[in-house]
Amino acid sequence: MLSRTLITCCALAAFSMAASAAAQADGMAVVRDKQTGQLRPATAAELRAMQGDLQQPQMARPQPQVQVRADGTRSAPVGDRGMVYSVVSRTPDGKLAQRCVEGEAAAQHAAHDHATPAGEHGNEQ
Numbered sequence: 043m044l045s046r047t048l049i050t051c052c053a054l055a056a057f058s059m060a061a062s063a064a065a066q067a068d069g070m071a072v073v074r075d076k077q078t079g080q081l082r083p084a085t086a087a088e089l090r091a092m093q094g095d096l097q098q099p100q101m102a103r104p105q106p107q108v109q110v111r112a113d114g115t116r117s118a119p120v121g122d123r124g125m126v127y128s129v130v131s132r133t134p135d136g137k138l139a140q141r142c143v144e145g146e147a148a149a150q151h152a153a154h155d156h157a158t159p160a161g162e163h164g165n166e167q
Contacts, residue, residue, distance in 0.1 A: 122146065129153050 071084040071092065084092070106118035127149035130140045143152050 127152075131155075 071089055072081045073084045073088050074080070075082050106120060108116055108118045110116050122145070124144070125146070126142055126144055127146070128140060128142050129149055129152040130138055131153065133139050141152050143149050
């Protein structure tokens with residue numbers, strides 16, 4: 043009996059968090075109908091009950107810390123956002139091919155992808 047109650051409470055808590063996240067993402071929250079056992083859209087009262095009075099914390103975007111050097115140059119670390127990687131690989135005919143890609147995942151993919159000689163890309167001049 044205790045384990046059944048515990049499982050039910052855990053399931054309700056997980057469902058409540060999932061429903062709250064879905065509602066915030068402009069998704070759809072559903073509940074299981076007690077009579078039919080089928081899933082159906084949650085009513086406004088059910089949504090309020092699932093969300094409770096908890097306010098979701100708002101993530102504040104950190105402000106970049108601008109550094110000014112002696113020569114007047116300004117710089118600010120931006121992290122991975124907007125990071126551009128230059129990837130060089132060897133083509134089957136032995137030439138080196140260079141590509142610029144955004145993000146670490148794209149760089150990893152480009153490093154293991156078949157290289158094409160420089161100049162074959164439409165964006166290169």
